[in-house]
Amino acid sequence: MLIHAALEFPVWGDPNAPAHLHVAPEYLERAYEETATPNVVTAILADYRGYDTMFETAVIFSAGLACFFLLRTRSRKDPGDRFFRHLATDMVIRIQNPSMKIPDTPYLQPMDSFWTPRSTIVRAASRVLAPFIQLYALYVVAHGHYSPGGGFQGGVILGASFILIALSHDLRTCMRQTPEKLIGVLSPAGVLFYAGVGILCVLAGGNFLDYGALAGWFGMAREAARSLGILLVEMGVAACVMATMVIIYANLSSAGGHRQGL
Amino acid sequence: MDAIIEIAIAKYNYWMYISLMMIGLYAIIAKNNFVKKIIGMNILQTAIILFYISISAKRGATIPIIRHAEGHGHEAVNAMEYMNPLPHVLMLTAIVVAVATLGVALALTVRLYARFETLEEDEINDQIREAQ
Numbered sequence: 339m340l341i342h343a344a345l346e347f348p349v350w351g352d353p354n355a356p357a358h359l360h361v362a363p364e365y366l367e368r369a370y371e372e373t374a375t376p377n378v379v380t381a382i383l384a385d386y387r388g389y390d391t392m393f394e395t396a397v398i399f400s401a402g403l404a405c406f407f408l409l410r411t412r413s414r415k416d417p418g419d420r421f422f423r424h425l426a427t428d429m430v431i432r433i434q435n436p437s438m439k440i441p442d443t444p445y446l447q448p449m450d451s452f453w454t455p456r457s458t459i460v461r462a463a464s465r466v467l468a469p470f471i472q473l474y475a476l477y478v479v480a481h482g483h484y485s486p487g488g489g490f491q492g493g494v495i496l497g498a499s500f501i502l503i504a505l506s507h508d509l510r511t512c513m514r515q516t517p518e519k520l521i522g523v524l525s526p527a528g529v530l531f532y533a534g535v536g537i538l539c540v541l542a543g544g545n546f547l548d549y550g551a552l553a554g555w556f557g558m559a560r561e562a563a564r565s566l567g568i569l570l571v572e573m574g575v576a577a578c579v580m581a582t583m584v585i586i587y588a589n590l591s592s593a594g595g596h597r598q599g600l
Numbered sequence: 601m602d603a604i605i606e607i608a609i610a611k612y613n614y615w616m617y618i619s620l621m622m623i624g625l626y627a628i629i630a631k632n633n634f635v636k637k638i639i640g641m642n643i644l645q646t647a648i649i650l651f652y653i654s655i656s657a658k659r660g661a662t663i664p665i666i667r668h669a670e671g672h673g674h675e676a677v678n679a680m681e682y683m684n685p686l687p688h689v690l691m692l693t694a695i696v697v698a699v700a701t702l703g704v705a706l707a708l709t710v711r712l713y714a715r716f717e718t719l720e721e722d723e724i725n726d727q728i729r730e731a732q
Binding site: 408 | 612618621689699
């Protein structure tokens, strides 16, 4: 059935295909004049289809929320052997007796049984790489107007740099840099920041997410205000996506325990 | 014969997307392991993304970023020179949904494994039947 339908489709690369003839040329011809944003994809994503992107960000946030509630909040019983690391000597202690109580000392660190130590070369290389990845992610977010990029891509790269630390060291090192409370606040804060920009537009006298209304407040041209609005919502998207990536990875890799990780 | 070969070459993006989509559907329906089902779901989503992105292509066009934008920006933009940006935007959001569904699906499988200690669908069904 699909093959039969495909026989009726336009051939690949046909400039006169129906998809190219209705709304798309309008976007291409007017996007730069109206929003001062050369990257038409970014202009459509954050300006013309702003509602779509806002609820997209909400979808990401609710996925992170679902992972959190599925894995993090249940009461964990530890069946079988327990593993502890003595921090001073780096020795791992294995306790087979389930009824034996372990005192809550700062010298012993509970460990996941499936964790294996990483090679020094991998750890050193990813420690050097991570800041450059984060810098590049910020560039991708801020430069989304002029080159391929934007909030979603930059947020994923930023999240990937933290996941790289978690993979090459262990999850604890990663969660020291991005504490659970911080990313738990950052993820909804991104969505609320996006919605807040929309509400700001309403207060300035325009429609919801109509960034041109901000022009009067900032004393700039309407096009420049729309460009600024796109940048602001992209920052909200990036914060939400980054936090959610780390939440999903941290909960999945340690089954909600947030100990050593994979 | 020549006509068939011509159709096969001119529309090869559709054949690619149909075969990827069928591989994904087969994995979702026929595989017994939940992780394989999730992989099949991802292949299906990739097929949809490939379909939309291939629609946006135009012969001789470049990426939808307006050239020479700074300086002489008020020249008329010829829409024939740029690819269709709309499928790119739609697929950006589709990729995001794919990541979200993947995360939630994997979280559910982790819970299933903790509860049943297997990820095979028939074994889990047996365990549920025995418990009743």
